[in-house]
Amino acid sequence: MAKTAAAHVQAGDREVRVSSPDRVIYEATERTPEVTKLMVAEYVAAVDDGLMRALRDRPTALERWTSGVRPGLKLATGPGDRGADAFYQKRVPKGAPDYLETVGITFPSGRTADEICPTEIAVPVWCAHMGTLTFHPWPVRRDDVDHPDELRIDLDPQPGTSFSDAVRVAGVADELLRELGLVGFVKTSGNRGVHIYVRIAPRWEFAEVRHAAIGFGRELERRDDQVTTAWWKEQRGERIFVDYNQNCRDRTIASAYSLRPIAGAPVSTPMTWSELAGVTDPGEYHLFSVPDRLADGDPWAGIDETHHSLEPLLELWEAQVAEGHGELNFPPDHPKMPGEPPRVQPSRRVAEHWDDEGNRVEQRFE
Incomplete structure (x- = not known):
């Protein structure tokens, strides 16, 4: 079978190349048709304003589902998940375009890394080309990565x-x-x-x-x-x-307007408080329906007005x-x-094995 030619998606002032555009990322459901890799990239470009409001100038980890979303596929959450089908990318992937900017961050362990720092919509569109469905921004901006906003x-x-x-x-x-x-x-x-x-x-x-x-x-x-x-x-x-x-x-939440790796391509969708009160099925807000909502205005448009x-x-x-x-x-x-309770399930905790600071006490046997 001949390999499908790459497609291009307009992302702001740039055209972003998308390889394997016909690859199925989400299978069809009763509610939604199948979603291809090209459609994911086009969705990201379509929610430009809302997504960039969530990502701009923030260190951002990528949740990459390069084989798509299928029942039984596993997301790696730790070093022991080497055979997983999807993974978190906390460092800049190889082959990143020259317009992609980075910012240095420090993990709880003290290790450091350069992480993607989106400054224009072409960056998350390129990330979609790399199999990214969900964006995980830090709650900080690049000019001060140690003080959340x-x-x-x-x-x-x-x-x-x-x-x-x-x-x-x-x-x-x-x-x-x-x-x-x-x-x-x-x-x-x-x-x-x-x-x-x-x-x-x-x-x-x-x-x-x-x-x-x-x-x-x-x-x-x-x-x-x-x-x-x-x-x-x-x-x-x-x-x-x-x-x-x-x-x-280094703990993050799926950003506003991120897709989630769940059948039906649902989106983490900003709402007004009155609107949320009437929602019973969050799956109604998905790749096909959310861009039209954003075209009518973003409920989070004023989020940066007051700190x-x-x-x-x-x-x-x-x-x-x-x-x-x-x-x-x-x-x-x-x-x-300091002061943290013991890191052991309460049902397995033996009081005399822990000091007042939550540290395990070595047991001595006579």
């Missing part, structure tokens, strides 16, 4: 709960933010969850932003019994988990600490932190 509230439905439960909790979260003088911008995750972003002044380090997220999550938990901040899954129950650790260094103070949320955190509610667990790829 976004607080990210990830509402993650646990087994036994639904997208509709996350939507209801998001409404409670919106009320709390407004009480604190903060404005949140909401989007679907593209799957079952809901994401809320708050632009903040880039004055605080990652650890402080994370504490602000914990403070917010605990207050939300106090107000709504369907909310949890429990890190260990065995403790969460049928509730909506506020994943505070999404605000750690809020974190002080109201840090005051919540400090009050909680004073009440005896201290540090929570960090992700496993982060160094052990």
Whole structure:
């Protein structure tokens, strides 16, 4: 069979070459026809304004599904997943065009890397040519990569709960933010969850932003019994988990207008608060329907107009600490932190094996 000739996609002022344009990335569903690699690149170009509002000048990791999305295909999430079909790209891929810019970032381990830093729509279109479906930007800008300008509230439905439960909790979260003088911008995750972003002044380090997220999550938990901040899954129950650790260094969330690797090519879609309240099926927002929405205006068009103070949320955190509610667990790829609880499931924890700082005590046998 003859090899399909490359196609070209207009991306701003550039034409971007797309190889294997007829490769099927998403198979057809009852709701959507099949999606080819060329169609993915064209989608990225079509959501230019919204996507670049989410990515511009941010270090961005790529979630690459070079063989497309099929049942049973696996995404590599760690060094042990060598046979996986898809992977995260945190360093600039080989063969990058000369217009692609980078920014240096530091991982929690202390290692450094140059990561893609989109400055024009041709960059994510080229990334689509490389098999990228989902963009994972850091919550920082290239001129200050150590001070986030976004607080990210990830509402993650646990087994036994639904997208509709996350939507209801998001409404409670919106009320709390407004009480604190903060404005949140909401989007679907593209799957079952809901994401809320708050632009903040880039004055605080990652650890402080994370504490602000914990403070917010605990207050939300106090107000709504369907909310949890429990890190260990065995403790969460049928509730909506506020994943505070999404605000750690090198932890990222699918950007606004990113495709997700799920049948039907769903999109992480920005919404107004009133619109979200009426949504029951996030799968209705997909590669074919979202560009028309954006043509009518982006619900997040004003997200950069105001950068809020974190002080109201840090005051919540400090009050909680004073009440005896201290540090929570960090992700496993982060160094052990002072005051962090033991990194072992509560059901497997033996109290005498751990000191007050959460460090394992070596056992001595006589």
